Amino acid sequence: MTIRKFSRDELESEPHGVTFKDVYPWEAIPDTPFGASLAIIEPGGRTMLHGHDPAETFVICRGRGTMRIDDTTTEVGPGDVVYLTPRCTHDLRNDSATEELVFVSVFWDAPIGNRVTATPKLIIPSPPTPNGPLHLGHLSGPYLLADTLRRYYRARGIPATLLCLTDEHQSYVADRALHEGRPPAELAAQYSESIVDTFAKFHAKPDVVVHPTRDAAYRDAIQARFAQLHATGKLEARAANALYCEPCAMWLYDSFVVGGCPHCGERSYGFTCDACCSPVDPIELRDPRCDRCQGTPVARTATKLVLPLGAYAERLADHHRPLRLAPKLRRLAAEWLERPAMIAPASQLGSWGIPVGIAGFEGQIISPWFEVALAASYLRDLHVPGGDLVCCFGIDNAFLYL
Numbered sequence: 001m002t003i004r005k006f007s008r009d010e011l012e013s014e015p016h017g018v019t020f021k022d023v024y025p026w027e028a029i030p031d032t033p034f035g036a037s038l039a040i041i042e043p044g045g046r047t048m049l050h051g052h053d054p055a056e057t058f059v060i061c062r063g064r065g066t067m068r069i070d071d072t073t074t075e076v077g078p079g080d081v082v083y084l085t086p087r088c089t090h091d092l093r094n095d096s097a098t099e100e101l102v103f104v105s106v107f108w109d110a111p112i113g114n115r116v117t118a119t120p121k122l123i124i125p126s127p128p129t130p131n132g133p134l135h136l137g138h139l140s141g142p143y144l145l146a147d148t149l150r151r152y153y154r155a156r157g158i159p160a161t162l163l164c165l166t167d168e169h170q171s172y173v174a175d176r177a178l179h180e181g182r183p184p185a186e187l188a189a190q191y192s193e194s195i196v197d198t199f200a201k202f203h204a205k206p207d208v209v210v211h212p213t214r215d216a217a218y219r220d221a222i223q224a225r226f227a228q229l230h231a232t233g234k235l236e237a238r239a240a241n242a243l244y245c246e247p248c249a250m251w252l253y254d255s256f257v258v259g260g261c262p263h264c265g266e267r268s269y270g271f272t273c274d275a276c277c278s279p280v281d282p283i284e285l286r287d288p289r290c291d292r293c294q295g296t297p298v299a300r301t302a303t304k305l306v307l308p309l310g311a312y313a314e315r316l317a318d319h320h321r322p323l324r325l326a327p328k329l330r331r332l333a334a335e336w337l338e339r340p341a342m343i344a345p346a347s348q349l350g351s352w353g354i355p356v357g358i359a360g361f362e363g364q365i366i367s368p369w370f371e372v373a374l375a376a377s378y379l380r381d382l383h384v385p386g387g388d389l390v391c392c393f394g395i396d397n398a399f400l401y402l
């Protein structure tokens with residue numbers, strides 16, 4: 001007899017009052033063709049609204065709740081069995097104020113239709129930062145994926161262009177240049193060439209290479225798109241505390257500042273946390289340090305441009321719904337959309353980058369991350385007008401892409 005027992009303190013926590021335990025796969029039973037978990041929703045709690053490729057079924061064991069599948073909702077209770085088709089969007093709410101809702105979820109791989117269209121593709125892997133050469137770890141991630149996709153599309157007769165944008169305006173480039181006592185543009189040019197050369201040796205030579213520091217048309221186009229966002233009221237000027245290092249006489253953002261992530265506590269730079277992938281406002285870092293002098297920065301008020309994301313939450317959720325996102329990505333996207341004050345920093349107080357070029361924001365550059373977002377749409381319009389943009393990225397950059 002094979003019986004597995006566990007206690008309540010082995011349950012893992014999810015947001016919104018859900019605890020769960022994965023019960024299959026189970027080491028004692030090899031190769032089960034399905035996965036399963038047992039979940040408990042606290043009174044008033046709910047599962048995250050989500051969707052996935054595997055088909056799934058819920059069996060309600062105890063309690064009552066409301067099941068939402070795409071645009072329909074229905075009440076469920078003990079003994080009810082719910083079937084969830086691949087990719088439907090669903091959540092389960094416990095409406096009771098006092099009783100737990102207990103259910104079992106079983107999920108399995110199910111056939112899904114092939115959704116690749118014949119629309120030409122522009123494939124952009126994560127822009128490599130030219131502050132050093134590429135290593136195998138870089139190549140094995142988004143770049144191998146991008147080249148594989150290019151070969152796949154072409155084998156199917158779908159036009160595909162692989163574009164490499166080197167991320168020359170990153171703070172990491174300015175950091176390394178300062179360390180080596182060279183102008184950042186010189187360092188960026190050297191490593192950009194080395195990176196493109198590495199792609200060629202890897203038999204994954206891009207069809208198009210864009211070097212922002214040597215491409216005036218690119219810089220003009222990014223500035224024009226930024227100005228258009230500002231002129232149409234999409235960007236908001238916000239005065240807020242920001243970190244400033246007095247000995248270094250510079251504002252600290254991105255790789256210029258390091259501290260504890262306000263969400264998970266791990267060591268993080270001032271944009272996104274490598275450990276939990278969350279966007280990080282440098283001012284929220286615990287025990288922040290200037291990465292150059294290791295000094296403690298001071299808080300000063302600065303007015304910068306931001307893109308408030310709250311207004312787009314519904315549209316972003318609609319955009320995410322049909323995507324085939326890994327479960328962790330889908331969970332992160334849903335969590336971020338639930339933060340009402342979420343913003344994307346659009347400008348930074350710094351000198352290495354594309355100047356904002358808007359009166360009142362002198363001495364500010366377009367945030368390098370925001371630049372990449374603007375670049376993706378500009379480069380698509382330029383190289384594959386009307387085509388599909390295919391982005392290959394690591395989960396640590398998910399915030400930028402989602």
Ligand SMILES: [Zn+2]
Pocket residue numbers: 050051052056090
């Ligand atoms: Zn599900």
Ligand SMILES: [Zn+2]
Pocket residue numbers: 261262263264265266268273274275276277278
């Ligand atoms: Zn974190």
Ligand SMILES: [Zn+2]
Pocket residue numbers: 245246247248249290291292293294295
């Ligand atoms: Zn400093």
